[in-house]
Amino acid sequence: MRRLIPPRALPFEPSALPWAFVFGRVAANAPRHLIDAKDVQIGTQTDASPNAARICLEWAFRTLLDAVPMRSAAVPTVPGLSRKWLWWQVVTAIVLCSTVPSSAAPPELARWFPTGGQRGTTLELKAEGTLPDWPISAVASDPRIALVAKETKGVFEVTIAPEVPPGLVTIRLHGPQGASVAKPWMIGGMPEVLEAEPNNGVMEAQSIASLPAAVSGRLEKSGDVDLYRVALTAGQQLVVQAIANRGLDAPLDSCLELLNTKGLVVARNHDSRGLDPMLVFIAPEPGEYLVRLYGFPSNPDSTIGLVGGEAMVYRLLISTGPWIDAVLPLALSKAHPNSVQPVGWNLPEAITATPRQVDPQSLADQVRWHPDWAEGYSHFAADLLPYPSRRLEATATVQLPQAIEPPVMLSGQLGLADQRLAVQWPVTKESRWRIHLESQALGLPVDGLLELWDAEGKRLVRQDDGGVEGDPKLDWKSPFDGVVTLRISDLFGHGSAEHLFRVSVLPIEPSFRIHRAEDLVRGEVGKPVEIAVEVERRDGWNTPLEISVEGLPEGMQCPPVRSENEGDSAKKVVLQWTSDRPLQQAIRVVAKPAGPPDPPARVATQDTTTIPLWLSVVSP
Ligand SMILES: [Ca+2]
Ligand SMILES: [Ca+2]
Ligand SMILES: [Ca+2]
Numbered sequence: 001m002r003r004l005i006p007p008r009a010l011p012f013e014p015s016a017l018p019w020a021f022v023f024g025r026v027a028a029n030a031p032r033h034l035i036d037a038k039d040v041q042i043g044t045q046t047d048a049s050p051n052a053a054r055i056c057l058e059w060a061f062r063t064l065l066d067a068v069p070m071r072s073a074a075v076p077t078v079p080g081l082s083r084k085w086l087w088w089q090v091v092t093a094i095v096l097c098s099t100v101p102s103s104a105a106p107p108e109l110a111r112w113f114p115t116g117g118q119r120g121t122t123l124e125l126k127a128e129g130t131l132p133d134w135p136i137s138a139v140a141s142d143p144r145i146a147l148v149a150k151e152t153k154g155v156f157e158v159t160i161a162p163e164v165p166p167g168l169v170t171i172r173l174h175g176p177q178g179a180s181v182a183k184p185w186m187i188g189g190m191p192e193v194l195e196a197e198p199n200n201g202v203m204e205a206q207s208i209a210s211l212p213a214a215v216s217g218r219l220e221k222s223g224d225v226d227l228y229r230v231a232l233t234a235g236q237q238l239v240v241q242a243i244a245n246r247g248l249d250a251p252l253d254s255c256l257e258l259l260n261t262k263g264l265v266v267a268r269n270h271d272s273r274g275l276d277p278m279l280v281f282i283a284p285e286p287g288e289y290l291v292r293l294y295g296f297p298s299n300p301d302s303t304i305g306l307v308g309g310e311a312m313v314y315r316l317l318i319s320t321g322p323w324i325d326a327v328l329p330l331a332l333s334k335a336h337p338n339s340v341q342p343v344g345w346n347l348p349e350a351i352t353a354t355p356r357q358v359d360p361q362s363l364a365d366q367v368r369w370h371p372d373w374a375e376g377y378s379h380f381a382a383d384l385l386p387y388p389s390r391r392l393e394a395t396a397t398v399q400l401p402q403a404i405e406p407p408v409m410l411s412g413q414l415g416l417a418d419q420r421l422a423v424q425w426p427v428t429k430e431s432r433w434r435i436h437l438e439s440q441a442l443g444l445p446v447d448g449l450l451e452l453w454d455a456e457g458k459r460l461v462r463q464d465d466g467g468v469e470g471d472p473k474l475d476w477k478s479p480f481d482g483v484v485t486l487r488i489s490d491l492f493g494h495g496s497a498e499h500l501f502r503v504s505v506l507p508i509e510p511s512f513r514i515h516r517a518e519d520l521v522r523g524e525v526g527k528p529v530e531i532a533v534e535v536e537r538r539d540g541w542n543t544p545l546e547i548s549v550e551g552l553p554e555g556m557q558c559p560p561v562r563s564e565n566e567g568d569s570a571k572k573v574v575l576q577w578t579s580d581r582p583l584q585q586a587i588r589v590v591a592k593p594a595g596p597p598d599p600p601a602r603v604a605t606q607d608t609t610t611i612p613l614w615l616s617v618v619s620p
Helices: 021-026 038-045 048-075 083-099
Strands: 110-113 116-118 122-130 135-142 146-150 155-158 167-175 183-188 193-194 211-219 226-232 237-243 253-262 265-269 280-281 287-297 313-319 323-328 337-347 356-357 388-389 408-413 422-427 432-438 447-453 460-462 473-477 481-491 500-507 511-515 520-524 528-538 543-552 561-563 570-580 583-593 610-618
Touching: 110 167, 110 183, 116 122, 116 155, 116 193, 116 211, 146 167, 146 561, 167 610, 183 422, 226 313, 237 253, 237 287, 253 280, 265 280, 323 500, 432 447, 447 473, 447 500, 460 473, 460 610, 481 500, 511 543, 511 583, 520 528, 528 543, 528 583, 528 610, 543 570, 561 570
Parallel strands: 116 183, 193 211, 388 408, 520 610
Antiparallel strands: 110 122, 122 155, 135 167, 146 155, 167 183, 211 313, 226 287, 237 280, 237 313, 253 265, 253 287, 323 337, 337 356, 408 500, 422 481, 432 473, 432 500, 447 460, 447 481, 511 528, 528 570, 543 561, 543 583, 583 610
8 A cells, every 4th residue: 555645744845846846736636546665756857757747647547537526526625736737747747757768776676575485386576675676577586486566555466386396485576677686485395484573572473273374474563572372282302493594584583481370481593504593392291382473683782681673584383393404425427327315394204204216407406305215304414426426434433534535525414412423545645634523504404613633633623613604624735654543523512413414524625616706697688797706726727718608599699708817817808798688687707727627637526617697687
């Protein structure tokens, strides 16, 4: 519903903007009309005058239509307002609309709400942010998600095909004035529920009638606390996960508590998955339980109380059913047969007992999520590696390390407190190795510690940091010919069924990577479109690269550029061409070696050679 704004509040300068006369005078007798505060604000800027002119025109027409059939009944109530005068004003507005160049701002997308949708359903989705134009288009990273703009500004009807796998997607806005950045949205397998305030107290907790449920909520203002009521039978296992900071990028550090009907906290979690909490609870007795969510700013500031605000959105997954947390191993190999085993809660034994064979070539979606396994939400790593991926057995102890053959990715579990796993492999003098443990970056809780030991029992290296999100990563050059042992543990000795990790052991070889901070390229018809790309030459990469743009419309070309080993282009290149028409589309920047690598690589590690981008070229 758009707001009625009294004409005297309109901030127009009649001398500077002649059409404001129309606006004000027509408005003096206008019925409920179409305008909102943002349009009016835009109308004060000369560069956005087409918008205000359009509003003015629309207004004048509406008033005219109202006034004409009533003849003298309505018109005389506004002094000086005659049919002739109105027609003249309409003509003025039409002239203004057609002569002022169109140069409104592109849409600015802050977030999507609700936070996600269930596969195989259609729902309403709101783009929150600043949207100067309406209707506009929206495009999801998965083409099986269709979005259609509805009449209400900012609202889309989104249809999710049943085959879209659960997990994270991104959705971007675009229109004639340009494109927004893409913002995250979750695809789930559970029915969606919207939070309903008030729900702050035990007595007003929102009842979740059937489980599983995916609740979209918001800590809407400072001090907001959200409570949900669920009923459990004795022995039933409840899994609750909040997704806010990870995945949705909300500036929120949320906390979860579970209360019994007496109001006592029976379970609590703050930071199981990054800053996001997760609870698993077995009900000792039947009855109602309350899930309570509150939060703090993700970047601590001077705020003392509980945080709230428009941006503090969260997604709460609540289930007593099968829930896959991960599969082991946590990566798959392109070239080798893979058998995977789901890990999680409330999983039938038939699922967990026998590892399943999967063909990574044909099951890109299913390796991330298998419809036969669990209806619950799950997101597990499915990187397809060009080298083997293996299980690290619980029997691989410091006393009896597991022999490995690098390059290899090992996936394991620190199931017990103070557990230490160990592997060993032969090394030659001067050989260089890169060892990288990932758990927190995958949304898993291990705070990894890596140690290298020699055969005499001397510790060579200790590393608990250096990777993404606090995961450890180390480079090591062997000073001897012999055998080296890698010990893997949790820095604080924590262990549980959830404490999963993967660690890669790779010889260091030259490689390259291209990257770009923004995934959006903006340009104007008739002017050069520029794409700046950073080039990273790692571990002595010594071959020129050819960098090109793929996916442009037929007949349009961007000349490829070369990144030489020395000079400015070694670190950064700029691709450039001119478009003769407006464009809103996906493109890719691709980097390839301009010749055989020198020295030749023995192992192709996972170099990023392609950057997916959105190209937005608008009319000047
Ligand atoms: Ca709330
Ligand atoms: Ca609340
Ligand atoms: Ca937290």
